[in-house]
Amino acid sequence: MGGKTEQGALTEGVYLILISMLVPRHGYAVMQNIEALTGGRVVLGAGTLYGAINNLLEREWICAVKHNPESRKKEYVITQIGKEVLQSELLRLEELVKIGRQEGLGAENEN
Amino acid sequence: MLKMKTRLWKYPYDVEKTELWLNELASNGFTCVGADTLMSRYTFEQGEPGEYTYRYVLFDKCFGHSKSIEYLSFLKENGIECVGHLFQHVLLRKRVDDGKFNLFTDKESQIKYYKRILATDTILGTIVIWLFMIIFIYSMISANINIANGIGHISSHFHPLLILAYTIGLVNVGIGISYIAQWRRYALRIKNLKCDSAIFE
Numbered sequence: 001m002g003g004k005t006e007q008g009a010l011t012e013g014v015y016l017i018l019i020s021m022l023v024p025r026h027g028y029a030v031m032q033n034i035e036a037l038t039g040g041r042v043v044l045g046a047g048t049l050y051g052a053i054n055n056l057l058e059r060e061w062i063c064a065v066k067h068n069p070e071s072r073k074k075e076y077v078i079t080q081i082g083k084e085v086l087q088s089e090l091l092r093l094e095e096l097v098k099i100g101r102q103e104g105l106g107a108e109n110e111n
Numbered sequence: 112m113l114k115m116k117t118r119l120w121k122y123p124y125d126v127e128k129t130e131l132w133l134n135e136l137a138s139n140g141f142t143c144v145g146a147d148t149l150m151s152r153y154t155f156e157q158g159e160p161g162e163y164t165y166r167y168v169l170f171d172k173c174f175g176h177s178k179s180i181e182y183l184s185f186l187k188e189n190g191i192e193c194v195g196h197l198f199q200h201v202l203l204r205k206r207v208d209d210g211k212f213n214l215f216t217d218k219e220s221q222i223k224y225y226k227r228i229l230a231t232d233t234i235l236g237t238i239v240i241w242l243f244m245i246i247f248i249y250s251m252i253s254a255n256i257n258i259a260n261g262i263g264h265i266s267s268h269f270h271p272l273l274i275l276a277y278t279i280g281l282v283n284v285g286i287g288i289s290y291i292a293q294w295r296r297y298a299l300r301i302k303n304l305k306c307d308s309a310i311f312e
Contacts, residue, residue: 012312
């Protein structure tokens with residue numbers, strides 16, 4: 001299978017693309033969703049998104065949804081492998097946050 | 112509706128400068144609506160100032176290639192349209208109202224893109240121009256000898272053909288140097304991005 005089992009940290013872009021594809025979305029909708037989720041902090045360029053989508057398709061973390069005759073835009077959705085990757089990334093991020101909090105960092109300590 | 116068509120010629124030796132020039136004109140209300148097949152003559156229409164942002168990009172494959180067509184239709188879905196093209200060079204535009212127009216927003220894809228420019232455009236440009244120059248220097252020297260041998264008088268150095276060869280040679284040196292400068296510029300950008308990517312995503 002194209003899925004990669006051993007993995008390092010996902011890039012912020014890939015993490016957010018996978019989250020956006022928990023429901024079927026086309027490229028532009030993914031971009032808009034990411035912008036909305038992050039309050040405009042993360043805006044993916046079309047070239048970067050296109051490269052990431054092709055990369056994720058190759059790894060079988062996402063797949064193209066059967067063509068919707070109403071829209072000419074291609075839609076993509078996360079696969080089971082993609083969901084597993086996302087899940088382990090979430091655990092990794094939680095661990096990092098936990099470590100930070102343990103060491104005294106956190107919102108309540110900000111002045 | 113007031114429509115004015117103007118054509119302007121620009122030597123496309125530096126895509127980033129051309130891009131800057133197009134955006135400057137667009138911010139003054141001259142929107143570029145087309146480029147000729149050599150991407151050197153641009154057609155403008157009078158529109159709203161600051162209606163479009165232009166990007167001059169290098170595709171991975173030639174314009175007619177199936178992958179480029181697929182990429183272009185993806186870009187179109189994202190509100191990006193094609194204004195002109197030459198082989199892998201594509202001039203794109205996006206409405207300013209639709210947000211910032213940056214194709215590559217992470218370091219990895221930026222590095223990949225600059226490497227593509229280095230590998231295709233800049234190196235090829237440098238080789239071609241310097242090759243031309245060598246040919247001109249060679250023909251200049253041989254013409255010099257021929258003229259000196261054949262005519263043998265003092266003014267032979269100012270023979271019109273020689274002056275032409277000198278001029279073309281000099282222009283080539285200038286363009287060659289500008290290509291090398293571009294090469295350095297992209298190489299430096301890749302180096303800096305790689306340095307940054309060791310710390311930041």
